[in-house]
Amino acid sequence: MTYLKNVWIYNSAYRSFDFGSIAFDKTIRHVERNFDEESHGGLVVIPGFIDIHMHIESSMTSPSEFSNAVLPHGTTTVVADCHEVANVFGVEGLEAYMDLPSLLDVFYAIPSSVPSTSKELETSGGQIDASEVEQLCKRDDILALGEIMNANDLFSEEDNRTKRIIKAFKTCRPDSPIEGHCPKISGEQLSKFIASGVDSDHTEQTAQSIMEKVSAGMFLEIQQKSVKKETIKALCDEYLAGTFCFCTDDVMSDVLQEKGHLDAVVKQAIFYGMPITEAIYAATYAPAMRMRLFDRGQIAPGKLADLLVIDDLETLHIKAIFKNGAMVYDSSNGLVTPTKLPNLDKKYLNSIQRKKISEKDFDLSCPDGNRDILVIEKDTATTFTKKGRQTVDVVDNTFDYFAAGLNVIASVERYGHESPIKPAFLKNGLKKSGAICSSWAHDSHNLLVLATSVELAVRAVNLVIENQGGIALVDEQKESFVPLAYGGIVSLEPMPKLAKQIKGVRKWLKDHGYEAREEVMNFAVLSLPVSPELKISDKGLVDVVQKRVLDWRTYYSDGNKSK
Structure with a gap:
């Protein structure tokens, strides 16, 4: 059993901090909260950050190296849509990539847009249709259907691949979320989009689009390019906690190395006026609930002991990180045991089949x-x-x-x-x-x-x-x-x-x-x-x-x- 005593503990229910102590092994055993305590100073403990809409390949790396890179930034769980690998290698290569080891928890959304349009408009190395969705749904690490990008298919009266994929996923996983990609879609078309079962969006938002989409029952995943003064004001003024979370979507390797991961989005939201207690909620509890990850995102008995120990709340500087109750990072020494990439099948390293051109x-x-x-x-x-x-x-x-x-x-x-x-x-x-x-x-x-x-x-x-x-x-x-x-x-x-x-x-x-x-x-x-x-x-x-x-x-x- 590990104890963190006399610390400020994030309270997800009240979106506030309580002074107290935490006892945990792999999961949290007990939280002692002194609600009336007036102590000042001390360490702060918050749940690990959860990024539910992202693409590991956007960082041009493997789940193993990605884990080493983002865990020190406080990201302890991700839900990855690996449609890039699927487009190159199909389901076999996708599963090989998904099986690579990582220290953080990597769950997956089934890529729904492989290819993103059709074989008439582009050539890819793989394709995902209803049968592939049924195959992937057998995996325990599948939490969602990845972003539906081809809105024209949804609006069409004819049978098509997108509709078949959605139907297959709903049959296999009737209670799991279906992620969406709907820039510049509004009005009646937005209603059709949501009515099809696709009820989230991660694309760039405005104050107006936030109001329309949240009012229509859509869950918003706010990435960094949507974090602006006017959008943060719209999210805070109307008290929309629980209808949105933060995500990263795509983070290039150099940006990740220099500026951070989900923590960078949280810091930017705070800079533009979001209270820190609300920003933490949008990076922990809200995404966990969206993905039905009921075992994390909150410091409470029975939840996974994924904990960030903060020694400077103003800068969100992380002193230590616990994953499943074990310390995996401290700011003085870095990662305790970085993940190593195993030997790879050579067929994944020789994939360019084109002859030289002139x-x-x-x-x-x-x-x-x-x-x-x-x-x-x-x-x-x-x-x-x-x-x-x-x-x-x-x-x-x-x-x-x-x-x-x-x-x-x-x-x-x-x-x-x-x-x-x-x-x-x-x-x-x-x-x-x-x-x-x-x-x-x-x-x-x-x-x-x-x-x-x-x-x-x-x-x-x-x-x-x-x-x-x-x-x-x-x-x-x-x-x-x-x-x-x-x-x-x-x-x-x-x-x-x-x-x-x-x-x-x-x-x-x-x-x-x-x-x-x-x-x-x-x-x-x-x-x-x-x-x-x-x-x-x-x-x-x-x-x-x-x-x-x-x-x-x-x-x-x-x-x-x-x-």
């Missing part, structure tokens, strides 16, 4: 004359894009697109089909000569390349092929490479080294004029055909709303005018 694989020809072409116009503040219109002068069947402020962009299919490359153009990309190619490209993880010339694009793509996955950076002066050996999306390096590498990618993008709030993620989602409005896949330009492939050469000349 410049002749990029067809950028246009009939001679002055004409308007369709381009992806990238937003610098968000991950959204829109249809752009560019007038070009075509001479001898070619044009100088870089001089016109455009980059060539393509998603090169990597799964052994040797599909023809369907290049297009991006506005607001690289302003300095260079090329970046990444096999970490949401969600199908084909080889996404952005370049100021075809010659540089080919060099970058072939570097990724040669090295079996990773991020290639190429310009006239030099080449550099970040290996992502596991499926082309996961590094085998320790988090500090990986963080340094990704910070280098971010610097390269900035130095070459790529403007974005989150440069690496912003680039990676240019190939995500569920995020508005116009994206690139291995099939070509994808109209996200209409769910169709567009021809950039004829879009403005065949009657398909952009609204």
Whole structure:
């Protein structure tokens, strides 16, 4: 039995602190609360942080190394949606990844969007349908159905994969939550979305969207980009505790290393005016209740002894962490026993099946004359894009697109089909000569390349092929490479080294004029055909709303005018 005496204990029921003592082994045995105690100072004990909407692969690492990285930040439980691995390897590879060891508790949500759209719009390495959902539901570590991203399927009157998946999950797990992804959905469409059984959202919120979605019965998972002065005010003024929690969704390795994990979201919420007692509630008890994790999230008899000992409440500085009653971290010495990554099956380390490409694989020809072409116009503040219109002068069947402020962009299919490359153009990309190619490209993880010339694009793509996955950076002066050996999306390096590498990618993008709030993620989602409005896949330009492939050469000349 371990005792923490004369400490301030977080009270989840009253969202306050009581002075007292805690007795525990693996679970909490007794909590002595002196409700009228007027003592001052001393250590503070709160439940371990619980992150119920996140993607481990967004940190480009394994559950084992992820555990080593986030546990010192107080995260003791996560619910991971590993749709990135599923898109690359299918269910077999997904389960192999899920079975990797970790010190923190990793539960899972079944990926519902593999691929994110359909085989007509993108090529992935795996697919999840109703039968795969039934198979995965047999696992004890499955808590939820992962984010439903294809809202068009929900609104359709026809049978489709998304509806089959939801039906299968409801049959296997009738009392488990179904997670949602619904940016810019409101009104009657929001009602249809929720009525289908998908009753949460983690996308970027405003004060208005919070009011509408919570009023409609939706549970909100607030990630860092939604933590703003106006949204925190909306959550606090209307006393919405229990209708939302904090989450991380995607945290790049360098950001995690420098700024933290769920603790960073909690601190930002406090900075914008949320009382610390409410912020702790939204990172512990509220997420536990959403995921039916009734054995944690509260300091009370019978609950797991996942405890954070805080020695500075103002900064949330963690002195020690107990996991299942055992001390696993102290601020002086770090992790007691870091998790080691076991030997991996080589088939997961040789996943790029594409043959090397050449410049002749990029067809950028246009009939001679002055004409308007369709381009992806990238937003610098968000991950959204829109249809752009560019007038070009075509001479001898070619044009100088870089001089016109455009980059060539393509998603090169990597799964052994040797599909023809369907290049297009991006506005607001690289302003300095260079090329970046990444096999970490949401969600199908084909080889996404952005370049100021075809010659540089080919060099970058072939570097990724040669090295079996990773991020290639190429310009006239030099080449550099970040290996992502596991499926082309996961590094085998320790988090500090990986963080340094990704910070280098971010610097390269900035130095070459790529403007974005989150440069690496912003680039990676240019190939995500569920995020508005116009994206690139291995099939070509994808109209996200209409769910169709567009021809950039004829879009403005065949009657398909952009609204």
